[in-house]
Amino acid sequence: MALNTPLAAAAADAPVPRRILPVITVSQFASTSLWFAVNAVMPDLQRELGLPAQAVGSLTSVVQMGFIAGTLVFALLAIADRWSARLVFLLCALAGAACMVAAALLPPSWTLLLALRGLTGFFLAGIYPVGMKIAASWWTRGLGNALGLMVGALMLGTAAPHAMRALGTHWPWQQVMLCVAALAAAGGLLLYALVPDKPRPPRPAGLHFTGLSCIWRDVKVRASAGGYFGHMWELYTFWVLVPAIVGTRLAGAAQSWMSFAVIGLGAVGSVLGGLAVRRLGSTRVACCFIACSGACCLLSPWAIQASDAVFALWLFAWGFTVSPDSPQFSALTAANAPREAVGSVLTLVNCVGFSISVLSIELFVRLAQSVPLAQLLPWLGLGPIAGLVLMRPLLRARH
Structure with a gap:
């Protein structure tokens, strides 16, 4: 065992090939385009299938x-720890792409769309978290910058289907x-071909149930988890x-x-x-962004009625600060x-956070059918406000 320690340290300190970060970032962008693919073509689906507006x-x-x-x-199965993470990424990218192909080529139906989505x-x-894991396996130093690029790739991937809809307005x-399916598959193939497995043995992790109590018992963990839930x-x-x-001002390709x-x-x-983060720390950066996006929520009634320039500035500011x-x-x-x-704590926190997002999406999309956006959007600010309140212990700790 002692002989492995210097080797592991040497592997950790070895320079990372320059291609690794760009390849992982591009692959993450390409494969996460699956996330909002249907949203970009929702008007077409509504016309063809007679879907209600809240179907989105x-x-x-x-x-x-x-x-x-x-x-x-x-x-639970420690899949990305037991097997090659890059292989898991590839198979999930191909499987997600296959779901998109099936949705495009099979006779469209509401039940089929729900199942495929x-x-x-x-x-x-097996794409977004595993891509983050692959990045973390290559960097012991400078991981914050690498993860910032990873999350940025997710944002671009989320937005990509809207760009495709704009480019192919008449498609x-x-x-x-x-x-989108081709883009996602290409991302998986690119990562598998150009990013080798890190030369260290995998170690199955699984969920550590006994450590999960820190989410509600530890003040600092409770604070950051609460901030994430509000976000x-x-x-x-x-x-x-x-x-x-955007549709309140624009339509067609301009809207996309x-x-x-x-x-x-x-x-x-x-x-x-x-x-x-290097200068301000994660606590201040997180609180700054969530406060700004919360302010954009509260400004909605005024901004929606403002001039085109003010409307665009407000919406760009919100998009810049929300994620x-x-x-x-x-x-x-x-x-x-x-x-x-x-790993277990992050898994549970993410699961709770995404569950909150499901509740919020269902509530606001349904209300949007009868409540004007100017009156509805400020209520999104409840999340950032709650997140800031719950983050106070970490802010006080910095002072």
Whole structure:
């Protein structure tokens, strides 16, 4: 055993090939485009299948529920620890792409779409978290910057289907979904081909149930988890509602490009937030972003009625600030949780957070059918407000 220690240390200190971070980032972007693919073609689906307006909420929620189930299964079985993480990433990217191909080519039906979107969410649990794990296996130093790029890639991947819809305004919706499938499959193949497994033996982890009590017993873990829960009340619901908000001013390709820009700006915020952590720390960065996005929620009644320039500035500011706090909440939770239970704690916190997002999406999308957006959107601010209140112990600790 002692002989392995210097070798492990040498492996950890070995320089990381320059291609690794760009390849993982591009692959993460390409494969997470599966997440909101249906949202970009929802008007077409509504016309063809006669779906109600609130169907977009149900189709998004079932992806979230699939992701929750997937993260639990992957954690319980320690899949990415027992087998090659890059192989898991590849197989899940290909399986998610196959779900998109099936949705595009099989006779469309509401039941089929729900089932395929749920499976897509399940396979995303082998893409986004596993991509983060692969990045973490290569960096012992500078991981914060790498994870900032990973989360930024997720934001761009989430926005990508809107760009495809804008580029192919006259395409049938099936062609957009096939393009997303091709992009996701290419991301999995790229990572598998160019990112080797880290030369250290895998160690099955599983869930550490005994360490989970820190989520409600440890003040610091409870604070960062609470901040994350407030963040999740707002984040995915905002992303779902972005096309509707933009649709109050724009239509067609312009609406799709604007939706892409608003969601994609979160990638810029994530990268800049990761850089700011070196000077300000994760607590201040997370609180700054969640406070700004909460302010955008509360400004909704005024901004929606404002001039086009003010409206665009408000929406871009919201897109920029709504997501970059996510990696900082996770970093804080990981730093304060017991070492032997970090994976289990993060898994449970993520599952609770995504469950909150399902509740929020269903509630707000249904209410949006009868309540004007100017009156509805400020209530998204309840999440950021609660998150800031719950983060107070960490803010006090810094002082």
